[in-house]
Amino acid sequence: MMGGVAYPMLTVVTFFPLIGVLVLLFIDKESKNLIRWVAFITTVIEFILSMPLYFRFHLGTYHYQFVERIPWIKILGASYHLGVDGISLFLVLLTTFLTMLSILASWSIEKHVKEYMISFLLLETTMIGVFCALDMLLFYLFWEAMLVPMYLLIGVWGGPRRVYAAIKFFLYTMAGSVLMLVSIIFLYYHHYKVTGELSFSLIKLLATPVPAVVAPWLFLAFALAFAIKVPMFPFHTWLPDAHVEAPTAGSVILAGVLLKMGTYGFIRFCMPFFPHASLRFTGLFLVLAVISIIYGALVALVQDDMKKLVAYTSVSHLGLVMLGMFALTLQSVTGGLLQMVNHGISTGALFLLVGMAYDRRHTRLIKDYGGIARVMPIYSAFFLIATLSSIGLPGLNGFVGEFLALVGTFKSHPVFGALGATTSVLSACYMLWLVKRVFYHEITVTENLSLKDLGFREVVICLMFSIPMFWIGIYPKPVLKRMEPSVAHFIAQVKGEAAMAIEHSPQAKEKMSLAAYLVEERKVEVRP
């Protein structure tokens, strides 16, 4: 917790992009290059500002670090409460990293550059806020506010069906989250009833277990919000639309960061809040996770649009993350968590690479390419690296996460582990087949003969992406060491409290129906 007092590191990291927004507001909208540079430099500084989180992170503790807490709305007991632990640390870093590269990859945007960059910087603030907030109201504020810039990014700068995709994205997410809001309010008043203190603090609310009769319902309300975001089968239908229509950088952020908010929500809120209910629904979620893995992969296999293909791989990969988390062993959860970061890097890279091809040929259909390894050797090399990282080749980052998640799952649920392991085969199928069709064989389409290879800016982006791929692949220890205490604590929380909840819940209350419980609750409240 060094430096937490004097220098509010998380506040600075969260809100620094807004300074960039302020500067941008005063720049003439015609000086597009200046706008791009200001936005880029803002995100570079932001990334540098976020680095101390990694280096000054204390190992060996699951407690939140860099904590800041000041009262926000006193009458509601809400506070401005930020902090990171091993679970959120890498997601924050991933966000600053990907945003920086996304801005660099947005140089080709010509339409309303100023508004584009402002939306992107606002998005960055809300995303980091989601991962840092330790107050439920603050979390919800960032969680929903994030929809607005993303809605604009898809809707204004997206492809032909952008409006449909943007509205679908917004409504899907909003419909999912409103029920979570009701659950949050319920937890809040339950805490008040038990302790007499109004508070939205995550830590305090976690310390007050909910009655067993309502827990499953609250769990489902939270789970719906997060499952839509992940997205888990059958709530994934917004994803292909949003991904295909979003501008390249939007897809990178969508896949790289936004989807992680769903899995993050499960590990941070949903499962620790309702350990008993999570265990009860474990079977359901493992099944859904396996369906997501296999279904996502099979659908990816038959896509003829490269971007759509990469979009469906997200469904499959995030399914693996969910599998690891619900398998609830130290390896599987750590693996799932690492896989979240890996997926952000490798899928982000793939979306960018597809975007680079699209910039040149204005098509994403696989059949319009073929044999381009010959004209674009550098591009092909980077694409292959990203592909191998995505399918989990040993030595690259994807392997570590996938391996840990599967090994851990085998320990507790061998059958689901076996089914989940099909991901290694299937991902090799769809990705390598894609590579084969796009890069090898003869060039059949004459336009492809004159394709230009990557420019300096693009090479820089690809190199930046390659660094963490190799680093995590070869030497993942510093990353895992930072995650493990928090993961161990998470598992203890879920398993330990579930055991307690079973012991302490009186049979009578257990059997009571939800309706009866609500009636009873109202009687208590109604008394003057």
Next chain:
Amino acid sequence: MSVQMLSVSIRPLLPVIVLLVTGMMVLFMDAFGAEGRESHYGYLGLAGLAIAGWLAFKMWGTHSLSFAHTLITDKLSIITSLIYFLIAGLTILFSPGYLRQEERNLAEYYALILFAVVGLVFMTSAQHLVLFFVGLEVLSISLYALAGFVRQRDLCNEAALKYLFLGGFASAILLMGMAFIYSVTGSLYFQDVARYVIHSHPSVALLLGIVLVLVGFFFKVSAAPFHAWAPDVYGGAPAPVAGFMATAAKVAVFGVMLRFLGMAVYPLKVHWIAVVTVVSVASMVIGNFAALRQDNIKRLLAYSSIAHAGYALVGVAAASRQGGAAVLFYMLAYSLMNLGAFGVVSLVGRKGERYVKISDYAGLAAKHPVLAAAMAICFFSLAGVPGTAGFMGKFYVFASGVRAGQIPLVVIAVLNSAVAAYYYLRVVYMMYMEEPKEEYVFTIHPAAVIALVIIVIGIFQLGLIPGGVLSASYSSFAWFMS
């Protein structure tokens, strides 16, 4: 002695007297003054509102009953008065440009708004149903005239006439209900009714009276199924007036509703909560689903305001001090965003309000980025996006519902607000994601800019640091019976 008595009883009325005097001054100066100064009377009205607001603010924390205990001055009456002054001030700021463009730049417009505010203040200060009724009629008569103010436009006249007939109808029902209550309890003082209700068994006549009074209230807040007039009236009335009607009258009637339900007939809450719950659900569902199909932005806002009445009723159905505070806060948030939306409509509509279709907003952001941003902020706030006033308002209302155990009602409400996001987003999408079809040539009066700035600041202030206003509204309901 008599002097002292006088000073005691006049003081609570000072803000109202200031407004009346200002209104009269506007009328007289217009009658005897030079031509072409009409807009200045608007600023005179603003000065009157500012002085009245300052006087009211100074009374914060005092408590008094005056005029034979019919008039109460407490935190609720003061805070609602301040809200009316704010609404009226913003309406006046939007008006000079609008009236000039409609060639109806007449001073009595401003006088009518000031008189309407006088009626509003009496409504929420009343401890006696007849005084409330007098306030309501003062308000209504001013609004009838304002709704038809641009008399060369047919829609305007239609709006005024419809509002007159249906408003009269609602008043009659209200009076009928008051008569029933009087016949049973023998008094129209809130305290006397409360005393009667506590000590005796409720009779059918009393319950009927309460229901009729509630129906009158529901008419005035345009809650379904008593909402049919709202789309035509808000759609036809001049845009700034529509904004004023949709906000000020609702704040007042919700204030009175809470006083009546929370003070006079609180012990009968089992009965009235049921009625309020049904009306709340009906308003949300009918308002939101009808709004999905609107092409005219004023009618869209009208249906949205029906839905918002439904959300606010969730707080009434909570039947608690917190619920009351939530409704009050919600009404303030709702007023700001609705005034902002109607204000932008009055600008984009241009002469004769010819451009009031949603498709007339296509590409507005490309031509008027700041105006479009203000409109988008109002609409995101109406949709309840966190960080805006609309979210905090909804959050607090829903929280009071959950606390009162009204979970099914709250679940219906949140699902409705997800549906509502669709039609609010449609307007944002028009402005930002469509190509502009025209040049959007219109002049924006500087006063309107000031109003929009105040509204946007207010929306973010209530959305991000609502603590002070929340505490003030909570303390306004210290008398709530629960």
